[in-house]
Amino acid sequence: MKLDIKWRVLIVALVLVLSIYQLYFTYKYYTLSNEDKVKMKPEEISRLKDRSIHLGLDLQGGMNLILEVDKTQLSKEEAGGAVDRALEILRNRIDQFGVSEPVIEKQGSNRINIQLPGVVDRERAKMLLGKTAQLEFRVVAENDIFQKLIENIDKCLDDIKYEETSRLGILIDYNGSDFIVYPENIQIIKDIIAIDEVNKLIPADYIIMWGREKEREGTTNTILYLVEKNPVLKGDAILEAIPGIGTSDNPYGVKVQLTMNKTAKNKWASITGSNIGRRIAFSLDSIIVSAPVVRERIPSGNTEISMGNGTINDAKDLAIILKAGALPAPVRIVEERSVGPSLGSDSINQGVKSILYGAILVFVFIAIYYMMSGLIADFAMILNLTILLATLSLFKATLTLPGIAGLVLVIGTAIDANVLIFERIKEEIASGKTMKTAISTGYAKSFTTILDANLTSLVTAIILYWFGTGPIKGFAITLGLGLIVSFFTAIFVTRIIFDLLTSNKNFKRLSI
Amino acid sequence: MSFLKTKLPEVPFTKNRKYTYILSLILILIGLISMFVKGGLESGIDFTGGIVLQVHFDKEVHIDQLRTAVKDAGYENAMIQKYGTSSDFLIKIQGDYEKDKDTIGPVITEFVTYPNPTAGEKSVALKVRVRDDKSAIKNIFLRSDIYSSVQEVSAIDKYDMLDEYGTITVSVENFTKDTIIDFYIFATDYSDNVGNEKKIQIQISKDKKIDSSVITEWADSTLTKTEAKATVFSPSEKLINNLKEFFSENNIRIDKEEVVGAAMSKELQLKSLWVVLLGMLAILVYVWFRFTFRFGVASVLAIFHDVIITLGFLSLTGREMSIPIIAALLTLIGYSINDSIIVSDRIRENIKLMRKDSYEHIVNRSLNQVLGRTLITSGTTLIVLISLFIFGGTVINNFAFTLIMGIIVGTYSSDFIVAPLVLDWELKYPTKKRG
Numbered sequence: 001m002k003l004d005i006k007w008r009v010l011i012v013a014l015v016l017v018l019s020i021y022q023l024y025f026t027y028k029y030y031t032l033s034n035e036d037k038v039k040m041k042p043e044e045i046s047r048l049k050d051r052s053i054h055l056g057l058d059l060q061g062g063m064n065l066i067l068e069v070d071k072t073q074l075s076k077e078e079a080g081g082a083v084d085r086a087l088e089i090l091r092n093r094i095d096q097f098g099v100s101e102p103v104i105e106k107q108g109s110n111r112i113n114i115q116l117p118g119v120v121d122r123e124r125a126k127m128l129l130g131k132t133a134q135l136e137f138r139v140v141a142e143n144d145i146f147q148k149l150i151e152n153i154d155k156c157l158d159d160i161k162y163e164e165t166s167r168l169g170i171l172i173d174y175n176g177s178d179f180i181v182y183p184e185n186i187q188i189i190k191d192i193i194a195i196d197e198v199n200k201l202i203p204a205d206y207i208i209m210w211g212r213e214k215e216r217e218g219t220t221n222t223i224l225y226l227v228e229k230n231p232v233l234k235g236d237a238i239l240e241a242i243p244g245i246g247t248s249d250n251p252y253g254v255k256v257q258l259t260m261n262k263t264a265k266n267k268w269a270s271i272t273g274s275n276i277g278r279r280i281a282f283s284l285d286s287i288i289v290s291a292p293v294v295r296e297r298i299p300s301g302n303t304e305i306s307m308g309n310g311t312i313n314d315a316k317d318l319a320i321i322l323k324a325g326a327l328p329a330p331v332r333i334v335e336e337r338s339v340g341p342s343l344g345s346d347s348i349n350q351g352v353k354s355i356l357y358g359a360i361l362v363f364v365f366i367a368i369y370y371m372m373s374g375l376i377a378d379f380a381m382i383l384n385l386t387i388l389l390a391t392l393s394l395f396k397a398t399l400t401l402p403g404i405a406g407l408v409l410v411i412g413t414a415i416d417a418n419v420l421i422f423e424r425i426k427e428e429i430a431s432g433k434t435m436k437t438a439i440s441t442g443y444a445k446s447f448t449t450i451l452d453a454n455l456t457s458l459v460t461a462i463i464l465y466w467f468g469t470g471p472i473k474g475f476a477i478t479l480g481l482g483l484i485v486s487f488f489t490a491i492f493v494t495r496i497i498f499d500l501l502t503s504n505k506n507f508k509r510l511s512i
Numbered sequence: 513m514s515f516l517k518t519k520l521p522e523v524p525f526t527k528n529r530k531y532t533y534i535l536s537l538i539l540i541l542i543g544l545i546s547m548f549v550k551g552g553l554e555s556g557i558d559f560t561g562g563i564v565l566q567v568h569f570d571k572e573v574h575i576d577q578l579r580t581a582v583k584d585a586g587y588e589n590a591m592i593q594k595y596g597t598s599s600d601f602l603i604k605i606q607g608d609y610e611k612d613k614d615t616i617g618p619v620i621t622e623f624v625t626y627p628n629p630t631a632g633e634k635s636v637a638l639k640v641r642v643r644d645d646k647s648a649i650k651n652i653f654l655r656s657d658i659y660s661s662v663q664e665v666s667a668i669d670k671y672d673m674l675d676e677y678g679t680i681t682v683s684v685e686n687f688t689k690d691t692i693i694d695f696y697i698f699a700t701d702y703s704d705n706v707g708n709e710k711k712i713q714i715q716i717s718k719d720k721k722i723d724s725s726v727i728t729e730w731a732d733s734t735l736t737k738t739e740a741k742a743t744v745f746s747p748s749e750k751l752i753n754n755l756k757e758f759f760s761e762n763n764i765r766i767d768k769e770e771v772v773g774a775a776m777s778k779e780l781q782l783k784s785l786w787v788v789l790l791g792m793l794a795i796l797v798y799v800w801f802r803f804t805f806r807f808g809v810a811s812v813l814a815i816f817h818d819v820i821i822t823l824g825f826l827s828l829t830g831r832e833m834s835i836p837i838i839a840a841l842l843t844l845i846g847y848s849i850n851d852s853i854i855v856s857d858r859i860r861e862n863i864k865l866m867r868k869d870s871y872e873h874i875v876n877r878s879l880n881q882v883l884g885r886t887l888i889t890s891g892t893t894l895i896v897l898i899s900l901f902i903f904g905g906t907v908i909n910n911f912a913f914t915l916i917m918g919i920i921v922g923t924y925s926s927d928f929i930v931a932p933l934v935l936d937w938e939l940k941y942p943t944k945k946r947g
Contacts, residue, residue: 058907066776068773122766122769123752126745126746126749129745130745130746131745330745331745332745332746333745333746333747333771333773334772334773334775334776335771335772335773335776336746336748336769336770336771337769337770337771338766338768338769338770339767339768340568340765340766340767340768342568342765342767343566343767343768346905347905347907350903350904350905350908351904351905351908353903354899354900354902354903354904354908355899357899357903358895358896358897358898358899358900359896361895361896361899362892362895362896365891365892365895366892369888401907401908402836402839402908402911404904404908405900405904405908405911405912408896408897408899408900408904409843409893409896409897409915411892411896412889412892412893412895412896412897413850413893415889415892416850416885416889416892416893419885419888419889419892420854420885420889423882423884423885423888426884427881445861448857449853449854449857449858452802452853452857453849453850453853453854455798456795456798456799456846456849456850456853457846457847457849457850459791459794459795459798459846460791460794460795460842460843460845460846461846463787463790463791463794463842464787464839464842464843466787467783467784467786467787467838467842468835468839471836472835472836472839475839476839479843
């Protein structure tokens with residue numbers, strides 16, 4: 001039943017060599033200097049990275065978001081595949097954003113988990129993910145219709161004896177082409193429009209929409225638009241979106257150049273043809289980005305959205321989300337856990353430090369207390385950590401901060417198996433048995449106890465794995481794997497060493 | 513070298529069990545009282561929802577300045593504390609940050625009409641379902657050409673829920689075949705938002721009967737003609753922007769950002785409770801299966817004892833409950849049971865060997881036999897945990913503290929609670945197998 005000792009030694013040696021080989025990649029990857037990275041091919045680096053230990057977002061820094069798709073505004077049919085479509089679109093946007101190894105997965109029925117590892121421009125990422133990106137083209141009402149409406153509304157406000165200073169005629173600065181609103185008046189106007197009596201005055205085919213806040217002539221302000229209710233074109237018309245610099249009114253202004261698909265091209269031609277001299281508003285998520293005047297019929301299906309004095313990054317991001325398409329419904333963050341890279345590396349340092357100090361103390365204690373046998377146990381412990389780390393990188397498990405705590409705990413627990421065995425052996429010696437028989441009965445008697453103890457811990461680790469997300473899962477994995485590995489090192493490996501020592505002819509006794 | 517080498521210790525574990533029971537009860541009571549006085553355990557944002565930001569400023573900032581900045585952003589109850597240096601701070605906003613931000617009215621999500629089955633009935637019932645994500649539904653309204661004014665739909669369940677059903681009965685008196693009636697339905701919520709109006713069209717397809725598969729046309733005849741309100745994507749955005757504006761001279765780096773939504777935190781609460789209970793159940797079943805039912809019960813009692821006392825320590829020291837603490841508690845359950853199993857195992861073994869001895873003697877002997885192992889294992893585990901507690905950094909600190917407390921209590925309970933409990937049970941109701 002018992003394997004020959006040579007075979008057992010061979011197995012351990014093989015496991016050890018494989019582990020060290022596996023860990024070599026980790027060592028090499030994390031000691032790469034920037035110069036080395038420049039010299040290496042990108043595939044080489046990614047292959048190396050793939051084979052080394054993956055660090056969790058809490059250690060390497062990164063963003064972890066759980067988004068919820070707001071399905072309340074959708075009909076039943078639309079709601080059906082909404083989450084899957086949203087996931088696809090978000091994946092496209094992230095791919096364009098250029099984060100390495102993002103994780104995008106569905107969670108439950110209406111949530112999406114997104115993990116962006118490494119150094120992430122969080123603001124930009126949020127902007128890219130959070131925009132529904134519903135692009136709509138609407139014809140802007142003639143200015144005199146809007147002016148007339150404003151007069152009517154003010155009359156109505158007089159009738160209902162609304163606060164005297166709050167009249168649209170005063171709050172809106174009409175300069176002949178735009179209806180400008182200054183920031184302090186925005187809320188007042190929103191309140192006025194929300195009044196039922198006022199609302200009824202707005203012609204049925206029109207809606208009022210807000211523009212983006214912009215800096216014009218030294219002040220920040222917003223433009224109010226009256227536009228046709230039904231959009232003439234929507235975001236699905238877009239085939240290609242390219243960021244660029246230089247608009248008709250500003251050589252340094254940034255823009256997004258749009259190319260429309262075939263069906264939209266014809267529609268666009270007829271729309272522009274019949275609206276020459278009027279303005280068409282481009283709105284993104286119900287905010288008007290720009291509203292250029294149509295100068296001529298556009299048959300090519302090309303048009304551009306001017307972004308005023310935005311940066312080229314703004315234009316790039318807008319192009320990305322326009323190309324990826326609109327989300328079927330708005331999304332919002334229901335959980336976020338982001339860690340900056342500096343905090344992450346602090347955590348690694350502290351974690352490594354605590355492992356090191358803890359392990360050294362335990363090793364010294366065990367060596368002093370059990371002497372020679374203690375050294376054997378210490379050797380098993382080192383083997384345990386080596387195999388554990390190698391297994392982690394082999395299974396592509398993620399090492400998180402709680403995972404490091406798990407490693408520390410594994411040191412504590414793994415020693416337990418050896419303590420149990422050694423105490424048993426001591427008892428057997430005390431009852432008058434020879435060293436050799438004491439060792440074999442010690443191992444035999446403590447086996448089921450160790451099995452029971454490890455299995456219960458394993459049960460809790462499995463429950464934790466099922467329950468936890470991210471960091472906690474990492475803890476459960478290190479703890480669980482550690483328990484399994486310790487079973488191998490603390491029982492199988494130490495036994496070999498004992499057997500080797502006791503098989504020596506000169507063997508008399510072993511300090512324990 | 514080893515002081516336990518030759519002679520077995522003779523610690524009378526079970527002799528003073530009355531006192532250890534009392535000690536445990538006192539410890540449990542202290543914990544419970546502390547939790548009661550403080551109104552339950554202090555919960556972190558994992559369980560209450562909220563925002564935590566760890567910010568780093570390039571130049572030093574006075575904490576009062578930061579307080580003003582956070583207040584300006586609209587967070588009156590934010591907790592701000594220094595984090596190491598005077599340019600690192602932790603900002604914590606606890607509770608439902610979304611509460612005051614509900615700007616979206618309820619939505620009509622479903623509706624059915626049910627024709628009355630008995631012939632001659634002249635009315636049809638219209639049932640609608642309304643949903644709001646944040647505030648409870650207040651009223652449901654309906655207007656139609658057949659009414660002169662807007663009618664309130666009577667709600668079926670009026671429990672201030674986010675989901676509400678309402679029915680209205682419509683008289684069929686004037687209906688003829690192929691009559692089409694348009695209904696416009698909208699609802700309001702307790703945050704005084706008016707939802708979009710939805711159009712429902714029903715058609716009478718047979719004479720005086722309403723077809724159950726009525727054409728159901730959904731159309732938004734948007735009541736408010738202004739633009740749709742955008743969903744707030746990132747709850748922390750407003751705060752971060754405000755800080756950047758307020759400290760425009762200073763460079764701000766966000767080192768950590770945690771946001772937990774209100775609904776999410778409720779889910780995490782429930783999940784945590786389940787996972788701890790499930791852990792205990794799994795242990796009970798395992799120990800019952802491997803040992804005896806009595807040991808199972810005693811072990812689970814001991815786990816309760818360990819968890820409650822540990823929670824008491826957490827409460828006394830004012831530490832916050834969080835997901836890592838739940839993980840620590842579950843680890844502690846696995847640990848505590850380890851000790852109990854090793855003791856039980858030895859008792860089971862000794863029952864076979866020491867047939868003539870009393871049960872109490874066997875239990876005591878077993879406890880003494882495993883004492884060395886218990887002390888050394890707990891000791892080494894404590895060593896690494898203390899190292900983790902001191903050097904592991906703030907994130908791990910609470911986790912390590914929980915485990916340190918748990919292991920001390922767990923070691924004590926398996927020697928002084930589990931075995932004595934089984935002993936007392938045996939003395940009162942002896943099992944038939946022995947003897």
